Amino acid sequence: MNRFTLPRDLYFGKGSMEVLKSLKGKKATVVVGGGSMKRFGFLDTVEEYLKEAGLEVQIIDGVEPDPSVETVMKGAKLMLEFCPDWIVSIGGGSPIDAAKAMWVFYEHPEAKFEDIAKPFNIPELRNKARFVAIPSTSGTATEVTAFAVITDYNEGIKYPMADFEITPDIAILDPTIAYKMPEKLTAHTGIDALTHATEAITACLASDFSDPLALKAIKMITENLEASYKGDETARDKMHIAQCLAGMAFSNALLGISHSMAHKTGAVFGIPHGCANGIYLPYVIQYNRKVSESKYAEIARYIGLEGNNDQELCDAYINYIRTLNEKLNIPATLKEYGVDERFFNENLERISKNAALDACTGSNPRETKAEDFEQIFTAVYYGKTINY
Numbered sequence: 001m002n003r004f005t006l007p008r009d010l011y012f013g014k015g016s017m018e019v020l021k022s023l024k025g026k027k028a029t030v031v032v033g034g035g036s037m038k039r040f041g042f043l044d045t046v047e048e049y050l051k052e053a054g055l056e057v058q059i060i061d062g063v064e065p066d067p068s069v070e071t072v073m074k075g076a077k078l079m080l081e082f083c084p085d086w087i088v089s090i091g092g093g094s095p096i097d098a099a100k101a102m103w104v105f106y107e108h109p110e111a112k113f114e115d116i117a118k119p120f121n122i123p124e125l126r127n128k129a130r131f132v133a134i135p136s137t138s139g140t141a142t143e144v145t146a147f148a149v150i151t152d153y154n155e156g157i158k159y160p161m162a163d164f165e166i167t168p169d170i171a172i173l174d175p176t177i178a179y180k181m182p183e184k185l186t187a188h189t190g191i192d193a194l195t196h197a198t199e200a201i202t203a204c205l206a207s208d209f210s211d212p213l214a215l216k217a218i219k220m221i222t223e224n225l226e227a228s229y230k231g232d233e234t235a236r237d238k239m240h241i242a243q244c245l246a247g248m249a250f251s252n253a254l255l256g257i258s259h260s261m262a263h264k265t266g267a268v269f270g271i272p273h274g275c276a277n278g279i280y281l282p283y284v285i286q287y288n289r290k291v292s293e294s295k296y297a298e299i300a301r302y303i304g305l306e307g308n309n310d311q312e313l314c315d316a317y318i319n320y321i322r323t324l325n326e327k328l329n330i331p332a333t334l335k336e337y338g339v340d341e342r343f344f345n346e347n348l349e350r351i352s353k354n355a356a357l358d359a360c361t362g363s364n365p366r367e368t369k370a371e372d373f374e375q376i377f378t379a380v381y382y383g384k385t386i387n388y
């Protein structure tokens, strides 16, 4: 039996945050990050609309990028004191993911993080609150996904929590929030979205429902990411939708080893999530093409790249991503990113073992063991071609 799950409601377009005025309930907890949403006035708008709906509002702010287990536990405690019937998260993937995890521990204070972090092991939610997500970046699509990525800084590991229980009830896509993204954030989140869509096409649960969403996302990203990076607002409108389509696809089809590698090196090497995916994706396609070449060729054909056969089309897609990375100032290798060679070698065995254990490795089209990850990471570090 297969399953395809999305939020019940999606509101989109300029001014779509106004739907908050019609929420029915008594109390709302708003979860937000470090300050950009406050600075640009979006947090005030959310608060105003919720109050107009007659809700009492609690604000949990200061969620850090790549949120920690501690931040989640602290937030859940505050929610337990306030007892909201709505959780409204606004910001990038970090505050929204943290809010999802807080929601789990608010509804189930007795739960243990190690149990919740196991795939599809989250107990039933919505007995206390429902969840609204308002993304401010155009990349993670956490507003429609069944995932939340929480970092254990003691271990230096990101845990992707995965369960349709944490798929939000309402997603609000107001692109004007994403107009405020600086260049670098636009590049990193945009290439993250391209990685989501590409990995969703080849992932083990890819289906006739997810493929069209992923293909359309890739087409829109290839048409708009460069202009969005340069600040074009129409392109940013399109990217906000495209990343969401990619999210709908990967939330159901799952991902692959580019994400396993990004999850297990983000904290160790200090690489933002999207940037790590941008660096890894061309190498991962080289590794996966042995089993998925025709799917990469299908992507290449769909976006109008040229080639006489699957092999040439797959090459064209890899080259396309490399050129796009260059335009977005995303390095081609880990060495170029600035990871110290000795530090890389000292950590190679550990990151490879951790990547093999990542939840995204099982859904990659080609089996990947720790020793394979060592070879892939080494190729990424030095910029070698993977042709086995």
Ligand SMILES: NC(=O)c1ccc[n+]([C@@H]2O[C@H](COP(=O)([O-])OP(=O)(O)OC[C@H]3O[C@@H](n4cnc5c(N)ncnc54)[C@H](O)[C@@H]3O)[C@@H](O)[C@H]2O)c1
Pocket: 033, 034, 035, 036, 064, 065, 066, 067, 091, 092, 093, 094, 095, 097, 136, 137, 139, 140, 141, 142, 145, 146, 147, 148, 149, 158, 177, 178, 179, 180, 181, 182, 185, 189, 192, 273, 274
């Ligand atoms: N849940 C999922 O399905 C999923 C998918 C991919 C990635 N992730 C996770 O999401 C996190 C990354 O999220 P992200 O890339 O959205 O960034 P982020 O939430 O970590 O934010 C990065 C920085 O950008 C700032 N920022 C956010 N929106 C802004 C705006 N509109 N204008 C100006 N500044 C803004 C934030 O204040 C922060 O300093 C990682 O932890 C990653 O692992 C989750």
Ligand SMILES: [Fe+2]
Pocket: 140, 192, 196, 259, 273, 277
């Ligand atoms: Fe991602």
